[in-house]
Amino acid sequence: MDLNFTxxxxxxxxEVRGFLDAHKHEAPKMSNAGLRGKKRLKxxxxxxxxxxxxxxxxxxxxxxxxxxxxxxxRIIAEEFSRAKVPGGLSGQGINMLVPTLLxxxxxxxxxxxxxxxxxxxxxWCQGYSEPGAGSDLAALRTSAVVDGDDFVINxxxxxxxxxxxxxxxxxxxxxxxxxxxxxxxxxxxxxxxTPGIEVRPLMTxxxxxxxxxxxxxxxxxxxxxxxxxRGEGWMVANATLTHERGMLGDPDAAxxxxxxxxxxxxxxxxxxxxxxxxxxxxxxxxxxxxxxYAMKFNGMRxxxxxxxxxxxxxxxxxxxxxxxxxxHRLAELAIDVMGEYGILFEDSPFLRDDGMWQTLYxxxxxxxxxxxxAQIQKNIISERGLGMPREPKVNKA
Amino acid sequence: MYFGLSEDQTMLQDSVGRFLETASELELVRGFxxxxxxxxxxxxxxxxxxxxxxxxxxxxxxxxxxxxxxxALIQEAMGRHVAPTSFTAAYAMAVIGLREAGSEQQKSDWxxxxxxxxxxMGVGVTEAIGGREGAGLTLDGDKLSGRASFVLGADLAxxxxxxxxxxxxxxxxxxxxxxxxxxxTIDKTRNVLNLDLDGVACEVLHGDGKTGVARMIDVGxxxxxxxxxxxxxxxxxxxxxxxxxxxxxxRPIGSFQAVKHMCAEMAAKLEPxxxxxxxxAYAQDHVDDEAAxxxxxxxxxxxxxxxxxxxxxxxxxxxxxxTDLLGLHxxxxxxxxxRQLLGGPEAVREExxxxxxxx
Ligand SMILES: Cc1cc2nc3c(=O)[nH]c(=O)nc-3n(C[C@H](O)[C@H](O)[C@H](O)COP(=O)(O)OP(=O)(O)OC[C@H]3O[C@@H](n4cnc5c(N)ncnc54)[C@H](O)[C@@H]3O)c2cc1C
Numbered sequence: 001m002d003l004n005f006t007x008x009x010x011x012x013x014x015e016v017r018g019f020l021d022a023h024k025h026e027a028p029k030m031s032n033a034g035l036r037g038k039k040r041l042k043x044x045x046x047x048x049x050x051x052x053x054x055x056x057x058x059x060x061x062x063x064x065x066x067x068x069x070x071x072x073x074r075i076i077a078e079e080f081s082r083a084k085v086p087g088g089l090s091g092q093g094i095n096m097l098v099p100t101l102l103x104x105x106x107x108x109x110x111x112x113x114x115x116x117x118x119x120x121x122x123x124w125c126q127g128y129s130e131p132g133a134g135s136d137l138a139a140l141r142t143s144a145v146v147d148g149d150d151f152v153i154n155x156x157x158x159x160x161x162x163x164x165x166x167x168x169x170x171x172x173x174x175x176x177x178x179x180x181x182x183x184x185x186x187x188x189x190x191x192x193x194t195p196g197i198e199v200r201p202l203m204t205x206x207x208x209x210x211x212x213x214x215x216x217x218x219x220x221x222x223x224x225x226x227x228x229x230r231g232e233g234w235m236v237a238n239a240t241l242t243h244e245r246g247m248l249g250d251p252d253a254a255x256x257x258x259x260x261x262x263x264x265x266x267x268x269x270x271x272x273x274x275x276x277x278x279x280x281x282x283x284x285x286x287x288x289x290x291x292x293y294a295m296k297f298n299g300m301r302x303x304x305x306x307x308x309x310x311x312x313x314x315x316x317x318x319x320x321x322x323x324x325x326x327x328h329r330l331a332e333l334a335i336d337v338m339g340e341y342g343i344l345f346e347d348s349p350f351l352r353d354d355g356m357w358q359t360l361y362x363x364x365x366x367x368x369x370x371x372x373x374a375q376i377q378k379n380i381i382s383e384r385g386l387g388m389p390r391e392p393k394v395n396k397a
Numbered sequence: 398m399y400f401g402l403s404e405d406q407t408m409l410q411d412s413v414g415r416f417l418e419t420a421s422e423l424e425l426v427r428g429f430x431x432x433x434x435x436x437x438x439x440x441x442x443x444x445x446x447x448x449x450x451x452x453x454x455x456x457x458x459x460x461x462x463x464x465x466x467x468x469a470l471i472q473e474a475m476g477r478h479v480a481p482t483s484f485t486a487a488y489a490m491a492v493i494g495l496r497e498a499g500s501e502q503q504k505s506d507w508x509x510x511x512x513x514x515x516x517x518m519g520v521g522v523t524e525a526i527g528g529r530e531g532a533g534l535t536l537d538g539d540k541l542s543g544r545a546s547f548v549l550g551a552d553l554a555x556x557x558x559x560x561x562x563x564x565x566x567x568x569x570x571x572x573x574x575x576x577x578x579x580x581x582t583i584d585k586t587r588n589v590l591n592l593d594l595d596g597v598a599c600e601v602l603h604g605d606g607k608t609g610v611a612r613m614i615d616v617g618x619x620x621x622x623x624x625x626x627x628x629x630x631x632x633x634x635x636x637x638x639x640x641x642x643x644x645x646x647x648r649p650i651g652s653f654q655a656v657k658h659m660c661a662e663m664a665a666k667l668e669p670x671x672x673x674x675x676x677x678a679y680a681q682d683h684v685d686d687e688a689a690x691x692x693x694x695x696x697x698x699x700x701x702x703x704x705x706x707x708x709x710x711x712x713x714x715x716x717x718x719x720t721d722l723l724g725l726h727x728x729x730x731x732x733x734x735x736r737q738l739l740g741g742p743e744a745v746r747e748e749x750x751x752x753x754x755x756x
Contacts, residue, residue: 294669
């Protein structure tokens with residue numbers, strides 16, 4: 001255990017701070033809203049140029065080409081969070097597709113997609129879930145049949161986030177209907193402008209259309225648009241899912257939520273008394289603080305393991321489950337301490353923090369369900385982490 | 398930055414663990430709980446041979462001069478094996494008290510004797526956290542009077558380190574005017590007692606007793622958290638093992654999702670606790686401005702997670718978990734006692750709030 005940073009890392013931290021001092025004024029607001037906002041795209045360009053986005057990705061694909069260094073990555077995240085400046089763009093294209101292409105894409109695919117995705121020019125959506133295939137993703141039925149040089153795709157996707165804004169989709173389809181379910185799937189990339197695609201936004205409980213239904217009718221996609229081999233899509237998708245889980249449950253987010261709630265409790269008054277004077281709320285705050293610290297140190301342990309190229313085992317496996325749950329409970333406390341004001345929403349007078357806490361409280365529930373539900377996480381932790389016996393298979397007669 | 402254990406630290410913990418696996422096996426613990434006092438002195442003897450009790454004693458007084466992290470790793474192994482030892486009180490809290498508030502002469506006298514094995518100190522600081530039943534001590538010249546309750550580490554103690562709040566004092570166990578009342582608690586793996594003092598001769602530590610007591614409590618809490626971490630980890634492992642063996646409805650109960658999810662939840666809550674305890678222990682020596690806060694957070698959080706695991710693991714074991722036969726209850730009760738000692742979770746969280754100017 002040695003939490004001191006060597007001179008190299010202290011210098012690096014100073015460098016990041018210097019960058020932030022010089023460029024902070026160019027940064028957009030913290031929220032990730034407005035995927036195509038001019039300010040966001042410009043900020044992304046600045047970050048890419050200085051190595052604060054896509055830091056370790058190869059130069060030839062638009063990255064910065066630095067050697068992987070989990071500690072530097074950590075320092076960047078800490079300093080950006082401290083300065084309350086948003087980091088590089090994130091989203092399913094950057095976080096899931098790009099790593100997958102780097103690992104399994106052809107040279108043409110890397111050339112065509114990675115740089116444009118990193119710059120924020122090309123937005124992707126993830127076409128996995130279907131009405132009949134959620135947790136049991138491998139049950140998906142959208143079909144792709146080869147006709148000449150094309151796949152012809154028919155079927156439906158659902159819960160597809162950002163499909164209404166996306167340029168492209170990475171999509172799982174069934175190409176081998178007679179193969180066992182995990183072996184009949186392929187992973188395709190295609191434009192959302194391809195004829196035969198219809199996107200219908202789905203309003204969510206937050207009042208926004210955060211995801212969509214996507215319908216495919218005789219959509220023709222060249223066979224060269226496959227990642228990996230035919231029938232290997234399940235393996236390709238699993239590579240991506242690992243990346244998705246890595247981006248959920250971030251301990252920095254929990255820490256900054258905790259700080260905001262402490263501020264609310266100090267500043268809000270009921271009958272002239274600060275909410276921090278209420279022992280019950282205060283106890284809940286400190287109980288959550290202990291959990292936030294535990295997750296923060298768990299994150300540091302993961303950073304060290306990643307630096308040493310070691311698996312962190314259980315410490316990594318629990319992050320999505322615990323992290324999302326913790327964030328959700330933080331939002332819950334923020335709402336509770338605000339009393340009646342906690343239910344104000346949208347553009348109401350007296351709205352606190354732009355109504356962010358109710359939105360977070362709802363959206364977090366979406367994150368608990370999406371990307372492998374809490375229950376599926378527990379299946380994974382118990383079966384793969386603790387070595388408990390698998391569920392016996394049920395064969396439908 | 399390196400957040401993890403060094404090879405030496407892992408080896409230290411493993412060697413204590415290996416020793417305790419046989420030296421503190423369940424049948425021996427059961428014997429101790431039923432009144433056979435020999436185990437405590439056998440363990441004490443064996444641990445002294447390994448040299449581990451002296452981790453926190455500085456080298457110049459004959460100790461190993463290591464840190465609170467090493468002490469926490471040792472205590473975790475003790476919790477894992479519900480070992481009847483006085484380590485937290487005698488070798489961590491008392492040593493820290495002397496280091497913080499002893500004069501040079503007092504340090505060399507007492508730490509030397511602790512290292513030599515002639516002296517072992519029980520510790521009574523409960524009233525510095527919160528006094529009940531009118532307990533508390535007052536000093537008149539060098540005579541100490543009043544009551545110290547829930548004194549820890551008393552089994553083999555030759556002396557006690559007690560506090561008036563402002564001072565730290567040492568009294569000999571056989572001093573005139575000192576009487577002991579044994580307390581019976583749920584946890585039979587460690588004994589606690591009350592001391593009543595009537596003008597007992599004592600030695601007052603010359604340094605800042607108030608800071609000394611505060612540091613003792615910080616370190617004591619970290620070690621109780623480490624003890625619960627070890628005990629809870631063992632309870633999780635026992636639940637998982639049992640669920641693979643025990644069959645109902647022609648299948649191992651561990652293949653039922655309800656059982657799997659209980660175990661997954663235990664693991665998910667427990668794993669981050671390990672990093673919290675490591676950091677809290679490390680901070681005691683290296684991060685002054687956070688030491689007290691993270692000690693409170695570790696103590697209160699392990700109290701909650703420990704309690705959750707104690708009950709859930711027991712449930713996974715079905716009726717067997719509820720029996721004396723299996724002995725799971727020794728872990729259950731150890732965790733239950735750790736939760737209340739040196740401040741229950743609400744009290745400790747209130748201290749954490751005060752430390753941050755929130756209360
Ligand atoms: C905000 C949000 C964004 C999303 N974005 C996308 C996207 O961009 N692209 C995409 O493809 N998908 C997306 N999804 C879909 C998401 O991946 C699925 O919702 C998720 O996998 C669960 O599937 P389901 O909704 O069909 O629920 P179901 O699988 O029907 O689950 C319903 C309930 O049953 C439980 N359950 C199911 N199977 C088991 C089991 N084996 N053991 C125990 N419990 C079980 C679940 O935990 C859940 O509680 C998104 C979802 C949300 C909420």
